[in-house]
Amino acid sequence: MTDPSGLLSRYNEACEEVGQDPSPFICKVIDMEREDQMLEPTEYMDLNLPGNNYLITETRLTDSDMLPLFHTLKNSTYVQSIDMRYNNIGDEGAKHIAKLLEETVMLRSLNLMCNEIGPEGGRAIANALQTNETLVSLKMNGNKIGNKGGMAFAGILQVNTTLEELDLGDTDQATESVIAFATVLNQNKSLRHFNCNRPLLFSHQEETTVHMARMLKVNKTLTELHLQKYDMRDFGAERLVETLVENLSLRYLDLSCNRITRDGAKHISRLLKRNTPLQILDLGYNRIEDDGAKYIAEALGDFNNSLSHLVITSNQIRGAGLCAIAKSMKSNISLTNVYIWGNDLETPACVSFNDLVESGRLELPNTDVQPYVVDGVVYLSELSHGIRRHYYWTPFYGPDVEDQKSKSILM
Numbered sequence: 001m002t003d004p005s006g007l008l009s010r011y012n013e014a015c016e017e018v019g020q021d022p023s024p025f026i027c028k029v030i031d032m033e034r035e036d037q038m039l040e041p042t043e044y045m046d047l048n049l050p051g052n053n054y055l056i057t058e059t060r061l062t063d064s065d066m067l068p069l070f071h072t073l074k075n076s077t078y079v080q081s082i083d084m085r086y087n088n089i090g091d092e093g094a095k096h097i098a099k100l101l102e103e104t105v106m107l108r109s110l111n112l113m114c115n116e117i118g119p120e121g122g123r124a125i126a127n128a129l130q131t132n133e134t135l136v137s138l139k140m141n142g143n144k145i146g147n148k149g150g151m152a153f154a155g156i157l158q159v160n161t162t163l164e165e166l167d168l169g170d171t172d173q174a175t176e177s178v179i180a181f182a183t184v185l186n187q188n189k190s191l192r193h194f195n196c197n198r199p200l201l202f203s204h205q206e207e208t209t210v211h212m213a214r215m216l217k218v219n220k221t222l223t224e225l226h227l228q229k230y231d232m233r234d235f236g237a238e239r240l241v242e243t244l245v246e247n248l249s250l251r252y253l254d255l256s257c258n259r260i261t262r263d264g265a266k267h268i269s270r271l272l273k274r275n276t277p278l279q280i281l282d283l284g285y286n287r288i289e290d291d292g293a294k295y296i297a298e299a300l301g302d303f304n305n306s307l308s309h310l311v312i313t314s315n316q317i318r319g320a321g322l323c324a325i326a327k328s329m330k331s332n333i334s335l336t337n338v339y340i341w342g343n344d345l346e347t348p349a350c351v352s353f354n355d356l357v358e359s360g361r362l363e364l365p366n367t368d369v370q371p372y373v374v375d376g377v378v379y380l381s382e383l384s385h386g387i388r389r390h391y392y393w394t395p396f397y398g399p400d401v402e403d404q405k406s407k408s409i410l411m
Helices: 005-019 024-037 065-072 091-103 117-127 144-155 175-184 208-218 236-243 260-272 290-302 319-331 349-358 399-410
Strands: 045-048 079-083 110-111 137-139 165-167 194-195 224-226 252-254 280-282 309-311 337-341 369-374 376-382
Touching: 005 065, 005 399, 065 091, 079 319, 117 144, 117 224, 144 175, 175 208, 208 236, 208 349, 224 376, 252 290, 260 290, 319 369, 349 376
Parallel strands: 045 079, 079 110, 110 137, 137 165, 165 194, 194 224, 224 252, 252 280, 280 309, 309 337
Antiparallel strands: 369 376
């Protein structure tokens, strides 16, 4: 199976072996890949089966589709990634996927976002990773694997040395499993990107944030960390800053959708003044207000030359704070992307950002606002340019697809 035609033949044989009709969705995707490779042959294949692609399918994959897919791919040296997000795969289907992970010799990326996998299926996939030596990226976000599934994944991070990206956002993790992840990441040397957004926490003492902060003090490999919806307050932000000033590996920190106020922003400004390697900081949907924005602007304007992306959307910032951010960009040459929509866009702020855009200092693809003038007054309209714009949704046609293809070619 070194081409789509051979893969399609093997899939039809596998369906016949298990006494099941082939999925028209899977057949169509492989056949489309065959046509593409006639024009641009490639050494490997990415099997993209997202259930929300209405241009290709009106039905979604279920548990019954996983058995023939397992028999098709278990010995394949051709398919290197599988994207099966937004389907109806449950625990039984997850068990077949786990068997595939145990036997595969090629699979490097697996996306199971927003299926119906529960704790039992989550544990099966986690246990398979104990012996898997090929998988680099696994996305499980949106599957309610719960605390039991999370504990299983925390356990495999103690023995797995190949996994570099693990996304467990919105999987109903609990305090126990979040602390377990923080504990094992003290020793793990392979994981680079970790997402554990929206855990189900019932304490206001921020134990999980404290454990994550302690982990960041000793972990030297993690480059991307998402702590969205942690009910984090200024105390938690301060604990993170205390350890991050000594961290030389983290490049992307997501603290959006928390309860950080101007005092927390002041602590974060201390981190920015230390000019650590941090490049992307997401503080969207907090409440730092004008004072918090001014603290951050001061750090960016006078001390920091490493941060390239700043997100402060929906933070109750008014004109004075936004003007301070705009002013800091005139002296800070490293900051290229700023996202401010959802704040109080008063006229002075609109004028300041209009000046940045007109001078070329801030390019429209790098922000979420666009200036326009009505009766001589400058206003800002919203652009759909969020920093994680394509996290839950990926375009199937249009200019964004071409941009993504160009980026993948460059990489």
